[in-house]
Amino acid sequence: MQFDVILIGSGFGSLTAAALLAQKGLKIAVLEQAKYPGGCASTYKRKGYWFETGATTLVGLDEHMPLRHLLDVTGIKLPLLKLETPMQVHLPDRQVLTRHADLEDWIKEAERVFGAKGQRPFWEHCYRVSQQVWRTSLEQLSFPFSNVQDLWQAIRQVRPHQLSMLPGAFRTMEDLLRRYGLLDNKLFTDFVNEQLLITAQNHLVEVNELFGATALCYTLFGNYYVEGGMIGLARALELYLHNQGSTILYRHHVNKIIPKDEGYEVSCMADTYRSRFVISGITLNDTFQLFQDKKVRQRLKPYLLPSEKLNGAFTMAIALRNASAIPVLHHQVHVSEGLPLIGSQSFFVSYSHPADKGRAGEGERVMAISTHVPNPATLRIEDKRKLQEAIITKMEDLGMLNRADILYLDSATPGAWIFWTQRAYGMVGGYPQYRDIKPWQMKDARLDHRGAYVCGDSVYPGQGIVGVCLSGIIAANKLLRDHF
Incomplete structure (x- = not known):
């Protein structure tokens, strides 16, 4: 099947580039290995509850910001609720700091x-x-x-x-x-x-x-909550792509990208697709494995980061009853003694909005908890119950939950992230910033200076939905400027 542009992965960087290119009339296909769009900014269903996959906070709608640009160009509307108070931070001395x-x-x-x-x-x-x-x-x-x-x-x-x-x-x-x-x-x-x-x-x-x-x-x-969860972002762009005559193909796990004399061949197990251009929206480590071109791999090698320079995550998904009294949705909790097994000194908590009835039942709310796991390829979490218990005990001590109100609890290690997202090492959050890598030394959007490009959280400018949105804007802009 022939397309103008094939994008690998349906993370928000890919979806941004896809929407901008579709708006210019190009025929787009997004190949996604999972059954939901959004990558690390999505929502999944478990036991009747909708939990966030990764990202839980949304910014970027102010003037001169990338998400605002995307929505203005495409006319896409998002199901958003503006947050009056973006976050609270629970410090080691038990003070609660409000990020106004x-x-x-x-x-x-x-x-x-x-x-x-x-x-x-x-x-x-x-x-x-x-x-x-x-x-x-x-x-x-x-x-x-x-x-x-x-x-x-x-x-x-x-x-x-x-x-x-x-x-x-x-x-x-x-x-x-x-x-x-x-x-x-x-x-x-x-x-x-x-x-x-x-x-x-x-x-x-x-x-x-x-x-x-x-x-x-x-x-x-401006900080916003997406009604129904972060998947609402991806669904809005998915609808836009369909309306423009393009599509997202789910359960399509790409295993090879092969440059041809005219464009690229993208292999997904039993299926093969052809396109004039290709954009990889997955990490540089994973892009390196897909490209069957020595020159591209040589160009990428200097930009790849090993596990010891990356972070994985330990995440928890919890459904609660009687949690409506908590007004601020996002909290960072400091743990000066460090969490067991991984040593992280903070964890991040996000509650669903009390007005959002689509993610839990009446009188219930869901919450996402995450913390960093350094060097995820080598740090094995043998008994995640110890980590779960330390986090629940800390939150109960701070009045953030009552364990008797827990209706459902599940947790995931970096190994689960590898399974869910196929990202190398179970990496989350993108490439960390390092002082010896200046902004102009980060990987730019071009992969081979022919027709292959890259976007996402491991290239400039890096982390967060607003950052990967900008990377998608840059990739689309360079593709259009190079060839049209």
């Missing part, structure tokens, strides 16, 4: 908990940087550069505010905290480290200022 959506309210809260020293200038600086980063992201769609045309396009789009950001690529978040006299504030540095793990997958000594400031400020932009 308003900058001024947030600074007052940060000063209340961490002390006044340095907080206001630090957060005003981070917020200013984050605004510049998002504005620049849609102005510089040729970034990172991989040919002369990219560089020429970038020069034409240069604005003064972009140049002012450049030094931030050479400074780490550790440097920024030192600048504002905050490095000796242990409660604050611990808070920053665990917050950075959510969106940058690393700590302040490694994350550069541009990514770090943006990561820390995501609660200061």
